[in-house]
Amino acid sequence: MKLIIKIAGILIISFLITQCKKEQNAQNQNTVNAEIKGLKNGDLVVFALGSYNDRQEKIDSVLYDGSSDDFTFQTQGKDVAATIYVVPEGEVYNIKDKNKLYFFLEGYSTIDIEADANSLMYAEISGGIYDKPELKEIKKYQEKTWELEKQAKSMLNETQQEGWDNTKNADVLRRADNIMKKADTIQSSEVSRLEREFVNNNPDIAYSAELLYGDTYFKENATADEFERVFMNLSERVRRTRVGKTVYELMLAKKLTQLGEQAPSFNVKTVKNTKVSLDDLRGKYALICFWETWEDCMLFGLNLKGKKLRSKVDNNKLAVLNIIASDQGYYDYRAPKIGPNWMFSIDLDRSVFRTYGVLHSRTYFLLDSNGMIFMKGELNNESIEAINKEVY
Secondary structure, three states: OHHHHHHHHHHHHHHHHHHHHHHHHHHOOEEEEEEEEOOOOOOEEEEEEOOOOOOOEEEEEEEOOOOOOEEEEEEOOOOEEEEEEEEOOOOOOOOOOOOEEEEEEOOOOEEEEEEEOOOHHHOEEEOHHHHOHHHHHHHHHHHHHHHHHHHHHHHHHHOOOOOOOHHHHHHHHHHHHHHHHHHHHHHHHHHHHHHHHHHHHOOOOHHHHHHHHHOHHHHHHOOHHHHHHHHHHOOHHHHOOHHHHHHHHHHHHHHHOOOOOEOOOOEEEEOOOOEEEOHHHOOOEEEEEEEOOHHHHHHHHHOHHHHHHHOOOOOOOEEEEEEEOOOOOOOOOOHHHHOOOEEEEEOOOOHHHHHOOOOOOOEEEEEOOOOEEEEEEEOOHHHHHHHHHHHO
16 A cells, blocks of 8 residues: 555655646746738748748748648746748748748747738737837837838839839839938837837847847947947847847957958868969959849949949959858849859858958958958949059
8 A cells, every 4th residue: 555655645746846847837938929910832931930030940841731821939048149030932931031030039938910911021929028018019010111112112013014104113213212312211210219228228138139230220330339339238138148249249350350450360161163262363443242132243243333343353463252141042143144253152141241240231341461451441433543543
């Protein structure tokens, strides 16, 4: 009898331990409930951790069969950006896809999402960090920019319809451009201002680091010292999070890529399978250009802006290395037309992008013959003229 009681006691204790572990695991995870309207049979809904500028990992995916628009995803990942994609049937999941929804998982909580499959970025998000009053205020201004963007896109779509009077295109494009400028003004003034206030007032919230990383205007205009001051205002806990470490890498890159600094070293392989390092570019001017897509690079290289540059490029005075973050359209047939002395390298993991603190397409660095950063900025008519004047 004593043996039976002992065994029963062991079983009860084992059951209670198992239940406690289940409850603890349930508490130590994020639950994302997503209602996505407008899906088509065969669409793939993908849930991933990390933004596209980060090292992203796919957590789960569900093939839509028409039975329900509701999806539930769970992860123990915390204090990290997350992304939902809708991949149409027959297409391949790609983190560069534009139709996606970014959101943030602060600690462990439940996030509720209402979205349209064709415009994920405009989704309604509640729960977790998104219930904070400051973020609700930011959302109000974001919705104003979204409405303006939708209006401009609708106008642009009309110009593509068959039978549309082309004589009206110029006026429509002008009005659409003015609307987008209004949206940009709201984003750069109100939204960015409120986000910076959130960062300053909430140093122990990981989402503050995410907002800092996403503030393009601040990152491009702030000095390395200013950026470091804002970063160091974040708590040590936040600085140690995944996004905090990403911001730290960016801060270091900004310090290492100031004018007059020695350019960070790199080793890449070109699309022609030739190895190129920073040392290989010494002895002449070197222009390093960064592109999000192959198409961006091709369009620039073949248009008038690119002609002004490539007409003078030669191996003796200037080397041009293009770093491209996508392999779509890999080594486009138009590449040889740009010039035999232009080099192209694919940077899928964005390692060179991160090393140089590059955030967007058309960023360039002009190095002198000793590998020192002499000029940097965005490639445009003015910068091309300045580069030509300096080199030739």
